[in-house]
Amino acid sequence: MKHVIAGVCVAVPMFAFAATTINFDADAVGALPAGWTAGSTGGGTPKWSVTADPTAPTSPNVLKQLGTGTFPWCVKTDVAIADGFVEVKLKPLRGKEDQAGGLIWRWRSGESYYLARVNALEDNIGLYYVEHGRRKQLMAADVEVPPHVWHKLRVEFRGTHIRVLFNDKLYIETDDGHINEAGAVGVWTKADSVTEFDDFGYDGRQ
Template sequence: MIRLLCLALATSNYVLAAESRETFDRSTQLPQGWQNGITGQGRAKWEVISEQSAPSKPNVLRQSGEATFAWAAKMDAAIKDGFVEVKIKPVSGHEDQAGGIIWRAKDANNYYIVRANALEGNVVLYKTVEGKRSSLPVKGRMFGYGVDAKVPSGKWSTLRVEFSGKLFTVYFNGEKLFEVEDETFSDAGGVGVWTKADSVTLFDDFVFAGKQ
């Protein structure tokens, strides 16, 4: 279900005009305007399924295929500055148990991504350029690999990124974790969700808004 909430939310010196929420409850297909694909090799398997633990019942979006990176996105969202938030539940995976958010997506090979990984116990922000992913340093640190965080397997967590210009702010379960600055992608683009390798991950309550 998508609903538009008219609001005027002042945050980080910009105003968000409307919020869109997707709860994946209207049908068993990907929502209208959404696309899915992979970056790299493999095969994605995105399904809208019934899930007893869903934060907004009855359905969730599940990715259970195996691919270098699998993504599903609303590519026509055309958001430059704003936020994206989603609830994630890592279910299984021997190589990875990851779920993330993509934004300013141009196509299958060019986008920003922040992901939480239950096996590694961290949250990391990357850029993917021409299909090659590279981590971006946390603001105030020259080196390092994201931020350590308790990412539970088999439980729901909330991941959020706010983006304005070159500044990105990452939150996990309501706590601000870190900021990143980067100018690789400055134009508006699509927003969506992402997994890696053999991760089986559930998503629900996908919320986003752009600058007015």
């Protein structure tokens, strides 16, 4: 059964494992983080790199996307997770078409993965799967997403069950079985979104 929870209370995590957290502070400014790869589903010219931001939750560095593309992504390919969680702090900065940022899990390629994202222009949160390079929406919920502010996005997944939390409130909970295999985890943007990411965490089980 599919349903949306309005996010009126603080959610209890489905998983309570100690996460591996990456704050990008050990990575070289101007390059991709070690062990990560970048691209764009649907084409484009994404420009992912580590950059300095004194407002970062864990300063001084963040991961930033400055280019354009249909759906730019950046994933940690030396991780393969089937069940667990992934989370990140993100800050939408600008974009005329979109101001979006999200999380990817069970990433098999740029043509196949799950995605949860928030959009500061639309003030909503959405859950999708990408199959054969086509993004298909599973659920959505309205939520205020102010730009130029750091937010926390977290996804918990086990088997077919998926929970999406934004700023520690549960907004989406559902079941879907389109992608079951273990895959990489990472971050995502859309179109001309300029978005920063910090404190990327995952459960670390292989």
